[in-house]
Amino acid sequence: MMWxxxxxxxxxxxxxxxxxxxxxxxxxKQTQAFLKKQCEGLPGLSIQEIAGTGLLATxxxxxxxxxxxxxxxxxxxxxxxxxDFIHRSETDGVSHKCGHDGHATxxxxxVRLWTEKGLExxxxxxxxxxxxxxxxxxxxxxxxxxxxxxxxxxxxxxHNLPGYPxxxxxxxxxxxxxAADSILLELNGKTxxxxxxxxxxxxxxxxxxxxxxxxxxxxxxxxxxxFQLLTPIYATMGxxxxxxSAGHASxxxxxxxxxxxxxxxxxxxxxxxAKQAADRHGLQLQLSYTESFFSNQNLPEAVKRIEAAxxxxxxxxxxxxxxxxxxxxxxxxxQAYGGAMFxxxxxxxCPALHNPDYxxxxxxxxxxxxxxxxxxxxxxxxx
Ligand SMILES: [Zn+2]
Ligand SMILES: [Zn+2]
Numbered sequence: 001m002m003w004x005x006x007x008x009x010x011x012x013x014x015x016x017x018x019x020x021x022x023x024x025x026x027x028x029k030q031t032q033a034f035l036k037k038q039c040e041g042l043p044g045l046s047i048q049e050i051a052g053t054g055l056l057a058t059x060x061x062x063x064x065x066x067x068x069x070x071x072x073x074x075x076x077x078x079x080x081x082x083x084d085f086i087h088r089s090e091t092d093g094v095s096h097k098c099g100h101d102g103h104a105t106x107x108x109x110x111v112r113l114w115t116e117k118g119l120e121x122x123x124x125x126x127x128x129x130x131x132x133x134x135x136x137x138x139x140x141x142x143x144x145x146x147x148x149x150x151x152x153x154x155x156x157x158x159h160n161l162p163g164y165p166x167x168x169x170x171x172x173x174x175x176x177x178x179a180a181d182s183i184l185l186e187l188n189g190k191t192x193x194x195x196x197x198x199x200x201x202x203x204x205x206x207x208x209x210x211x212x213x214x215x216x217x218x219x220x221x222x223x224x225x226x227f228q229l230l231t232p233i234y235a236t237m238g239x240x241x242x243x244x245s246a247g248h249a250s251x252x253x254x255x256x257x258x259x260x261x262x263x264x265x266x267x268x269x270x271x272x273x274a275k276q277a278a279d280r281h282g283l284q285l286q287l288s289y290t291e292s293f294f295s296n297q298n299l300p301e302a303v304k305r306i307e308a309a310x311x312x313x314x315x316x317x318x319x320x321x322x323x324x325x326x327x328x329x330x331x332x333x334x335q336a337y338g339g340a341m342f343x344x345x346x347x348x349x350c351p352a353l354h355n356p357d358y359x360x361x362x363x364x365x366x367x368x369x370x371x372x373x374x375x376x377x378x379x380x381x382x383x
Contacts, residue, residue, distance in 0.1 A: 002116065003366060011109050011369075012362045014038065016087035018101035019359070022076030022094045025131035028053040031074050031104070035128050038108055042115040050147050051140030053130040057111055058123065060150075065122025066379050069152035069337065070372055071330060072107030073100045073132035082356040098353050099160040099346070102360030104128055106158070106368030113373055122380060123150055135291045138329035142336060154302060155339035156375060157330045158368060160360060162352050164318075164345030167367045169310035171342040172320045173303045178256040179263035179295035180327030182233070185210065185274050186286040191238075191247030203237060203249035206281040210251060213273040217266065222322045228266050229256040229325065258323050260295050260335070293327030294335050302340035309374035315367065326353075344368055 023031050032053045039047050039057050050056040054074070081088050081095035089095035096102075111126045125148055131137030145151070161170055187207065192200025211232065219228040231254045238246025255270065257263040271287060278285035310317040330341050344364050351358040 002113070003370070007109070007112070008366060011105050011365050014108060015101055015105040015360065015362055015365060018074075018104060019096050020087050020090050022089050022091055022096045022101070024078060024094055025075040025134045026053060026136060028074050028130045032128070032130070035074070035104060035108065039111060042111060044118065045111065045115050048147060050127070050144050051130055051137055054137065054141065055128040056147060057126040057128070059114055059119050059126075060123040061119040061121050063121045066154070067123040067125070067150050067152045068376060068379050069125040069127055069148065069155045069333070070107060070110060070376075071127040071129050071155060071157040071333060072103040073129045073137065074104045075100055075131050075133055075137065077133055077354060079354065079356055083359055085359070095356075096360065097355065097358045098133065099358070099360035100132065102160055102362075102365065102368070103158070105365055106372070109365060109369035110372045113369060114376065119380075124376070125152060132329050135293050135327070135329045138332040142332055145336070152337050154299075154379070155330075155333045155337045156302065156372065157333075157341045158371065159328065159341065159343050160346040160364060161343040162346045162350035162358065163348060164343065165316065166345050166347040166361065166363060168316045168318060168345035169306065169342060169371065170318050170320055170345065171298065171303050171306050171340065172323070173298050173300040175258045175323040176296040176298045176341050177293075177324045177326055177328040177331065178258060179260050179331070180291070180293040181255045181263060181267065181289055182291045183253050183255060183267070183270055184288045184290060185251040187249045187251070187278055188284040188286070189247045189282065192245045194243050194245050197245040200245045200247055201282050202245050202247065203281065203283055204246060206277040206283055207235070207237060207249045207251055209277040209280070210274050213277070214253060214270065217269060222325070225258055226262055227256075227258045227322075228262065230254075230270075231256075256325055256327070258295060260297075263295070293329050294331030295323070296328055296331040296334050296341045298334070298340035299338050302338070305375050305378045306340060306342045306371075308378055309371050312374050313367075313370055315371070342371075344371065
């Protein structure tokens with residue numbers, strides 16, 4: 001195969017259908033059913049549900065050989081679409097603003113291509129992964145990893161990249177996306193009469209000290225391997241009740257680093273600074289985390305495959321000087337199995353990810369399918 005005009009139109013139709021009927025993380029029921037229907041009947045393919053609303057399609061030759069997993073995410077975001085094209089989102093307040101409609105479509109194109117080509121040795125898994133945006137999808141897949149049989153030797157995924165020239169391939173060995181985590185602090189003191197704050201435990205000063213201390217931890221230079229970004233997200237304190245001195249506060253931050261090791265040390269710093277501030281002011285501290293993303297650490301050998309694939313397709317290849325600041329839950333899969341993630345340019349004029357006017361460019365569906373195809377040719381045939 002066999003990139004025909006019919007295939008192009010079919011995949012474009014799939015992409016626009018997915019765009020029209022977006023579903024939030026963990027709720028991808030219709031998306032799952034739709035993709036399952038597209039996969040059913042493809043020669044040699046076995047299909048199982050995974051991580052609730054995901055699908056794992058497997059093409060197994062039954063013979064020894066490489067076992068590769070390709071992942072495409074399928075979830076949408078709680079963002080109101082402002083586009084008015086014909087395939088605009090039919091669901092108020094929900095839309096595909098990260099291009100996962102496109103990622104799922106590329107993966108489906110690859111499934112169709114390789115079921116037609118057939119596999120002489122080894123095994124290929126195609127993972128339609130739900131809930132990437134909240135980090136629960138990859139965790140859900142790993143919780144059911146025994147379903148992925150045989151276990152993969154290597155995993156690959158891509159993300160489309162607005163701001164880069166259309167079709168340009170972007171990658172780098174080592175960190176590709178940031179480790180990202182969200183820290184939630186609850187400071188519990190004691191309310192008192194606003195006229196007698198000394199009789200209560202007001203968290204205001206502890207909060208101010210933590211905000212200042214976290215600011216001092218910043219290492220904002222992206223070229224520094226110890227890069228640390230701490231972003232204040234949310235804060236509350238007390239009530240709008242003017243006779244009462246506040247007795248409770250909450251403070252939420254996101255943390256970003258280039259490596260999982262720096263993240264571990266940043267988290268322990270944040271914990272001890274918050275603890276010290278709480279102790280100084282006699283407050284109880286409750287600390288928790290949410291939406292944790294491991295950094296994607298690209299294996300050099302997998303990056304070489306990606307670069308070779310780009311060259312074989314005469315696509316421009318750029319090695320990024322430093323990682324992207326966003327988190328991607330594929331980091332959990334690449335940490336478990338080894339592999340790499342790469343980017344494909346969505347055009348310099350394409351609105352940024354998570355913007356209300358963003359739309360995945362259909363032009364790069366073919367690029368995505370052909371990139372994975374060339375990577376797999378390398379894995380299965382170039383030895
Ligand atoms: Zn996103
Ligand atoms: Zn995304």
